[in-house]
Amino acid sequence: EAGVAQSPRYKIIEKRQSVAFWCNPISGHATLYWYQQILGQGPKLLIQFQNNGVVDDSQLPKDRFSAERLKGVDSTLKIQPAKLEDSAVYLCASSDSGTGGDTQYFGPGTRLTVL
Amino acid sequence: LAKTTQPISMDSYEGQEVNITCSHNNIATNDYITWYQQFPSQGPRFIIQGYKTKVTNEVASLFIPADRKSSTLSLPRVSLSDTAVYYCLVGRHNTNAGKSTFGDGTTLTVKP
Numbered sequence: 001e002a003g004v005a006q007s008p009r010y011k012i013i014e015k016r017q018s019v020a021f022w023c024n025p026i027s028g029h030a031t032l033y034w035y036q037q038i039l040g041q042g043p044k045l046l047i048q049f050q051n052n053g054v055v056d057d058s059q060l061p062k063d064r065f066s067a068e069r070l071k072g073v074d075s076t077l078k079i080q081p082a083k084l085e086d087s088a089v090y091l092c093a094s095s096d097s098g099t100g101g102d103t104q105y106f107g108p109g110t111r112l113t114v115l
Numbered sequence: 116l117a118k119t120t121q122p123i124s125m126d127s128y129e130g131q132e133v134n135i136t137c138s139h140n141n142i143a144t145n146d147y148i149t150w151y152q153q154f155p156s157q158g159p160r161f162i163i164q165g166y167k168t169k170v171t172n173e174v175a176s177l178f179i180p181a182d183r184k185s186s187t188l189s190l191p192r193v194s195l196s197d198t199a200v201y202y203c204l205v206g207r208h209n210t211n212a213g214k215s216t217f218g219d220g221t222t223l224t225v226k227p
Contacts, residue, residue: 004158035217040219041219042200042202042217042218042219042220043159043217044217045216045217091158091159093158093159102147102149102204102206102207103149103161103164104151104159104161105161106158106159106160107158108156108157108158109156109157109158111156
């Protein structure tokens with residue numbers, strides 16, 4: 001079974017520029033998550049999709065961050081304009097809608113450096 | 116939203132058993148307990164999940180007391196490759212919009 005795919009793996013931009021990240025979840029997984037992980041901290045949930053609807057985006061800085069999940073499969077996360085404090089690893093995860101707990105499968109992440 | 120508390124760091128030696136305890140005093144009835152492992156430059160990886168009593172798989176055991184206000188991840192005979200950050204999450208089935216939050220985890224260092 002293929003895992004969660006993310007691209008690019010690394011990105012370096014200057015502040016005030018725009019950047020976009022792409023995620024392809026595990027086939028059949030209805031739920032998709034975007035996390036921001038700052039060095040030395042645990043992942044922080046930015047947005048959670050159930051199919052193509054938003055379940056939780058309470059911690060998404062909506063003045064500069066946006067995310068979409070077209071057709072309930074792939075997703076993109078955009079930052080416009082970027083700030084220095086956005087430097088972090090952006091993780092995408094997916095889970096299915098079976099019974100039980102929320103078992104998430106993570107991609108390798110995109111490391112963003114804002115100069 | 117169940118808050119979890121874990122030790123910031125732990126040290127161990129190869130071959131020892133390691134137990135990492137997580138406190139989750141306000142766990143809800145429908146919440147499950149899930150543990151993840153994260154290596155540098157990688158995303159977190161699922162280790163084990165449980166609801167009550169004891170769960171065991173090929174890599175770890177999870178002990179959950181009757182009141183479910185804490186849980187203990189047990190790693191038998193650790194090796195150097197078990198050096199990683201371990202996260203405890205408490206949450207419910209995602210279609211209930213249950214939310215689980217990662218804390219800062221426990222950094223386990225295994226020494227030779």
